Amino acid sequence: MIKAIIMEYGAIFKPIGSKEATIRDTNLYEGVGESIQKIKKKYRFGVVSSQDKSWVWDAIKLHGVYDFSVYFNGKEKPLPKSIEKQLLEGARNLGVQPSEISCICAKAETVEEAKKAGVNAIAAVYAGRSTIEELKKANPDKIVNSIGEISQLLGI
Numbered sequence: 001m002i003k004a005i006i007m008e009y010g011a012i013f014k015p016i017g018s019k020e021a022t023i024r025d026t027n028l029y030e031g032v033g034e035s036i037q038k039i040k041k042k043y044r045f046g047v048v049s050s051q052d053k054s055w056v057w058d059a060i061k062l063h064g065v066y067d068f069s070v071y072f073n074g075k076e077k078p079l080p081k082s083i084e085k086q087l088l089e090g091a092r093n094l095g096v097q098p099s100e101i102s103c104i105c106a107k108a109e110t111v112e113e114a115k116k117a118g119v120n121a122i123a124a125v126y127a128g129r130s131t132i133e134e135l136k137k138a139n140p141d142k143i144v145n146s147i148g149e150i151s152q153l154l155g156i
Contacts, residue, residue, distance in 0.1 A: 002102050002154075004045065004046065004090075004102075006048050006103045007046075007104040008048055008049065008104060010049075010106030011106040011127050012029065013026050014026075015129075023058045028063050029126060029127065031148060039156060041156070042156055044094045044095070048090060048110075083109070083117075084116045087103060087113065099119070099120070102154070103121055105123050106124050120141045126147065
């Protein structure tokens with residue numbers, strides 16, 4: 001039974017495409033903010049990212065999706081940048097087993113890392129960080145084309 005949802009930063013925010021960008025240049029994918037609010041009513045929630053914690057946290061606060069139970073990041077603690085290890089740390093922080101987590105993955109490599117960690121992987125095609133072929137090859141548990149499909153899948 002799924003008790004927690006962890007979203008990869010890239011499944012929440014559209015790519016900026018500029019090194020000179022600021023937090024104000026960040027934009028959520030359409031419907032993500034509302035979906036996160038619904039997810040948090042039913043599940044424990046976290047975000048995983050290899051981005052700097054202050055950048056991610058400021059972007060999340062700017063868009064009003066910041067009141068979740070845990071945030072973890074490889075640069076926040078002496079954790080390796082390995083998403084697998086970050087997800088295992090996230091399970092510990094959320095008080096659940098890895099098999100009780102679904103990770104919304106933006107990239108094929110995150111799907112692979114989630115699978116190694118024993119976490120259910122939901123590949124988010126809408127994020128465009130990997131092709132559909134790359135995502136399928138990574139063998140996710142589910143593939144979704146929109147944030148709306150995630151809401152339906154989770155029954156929210």
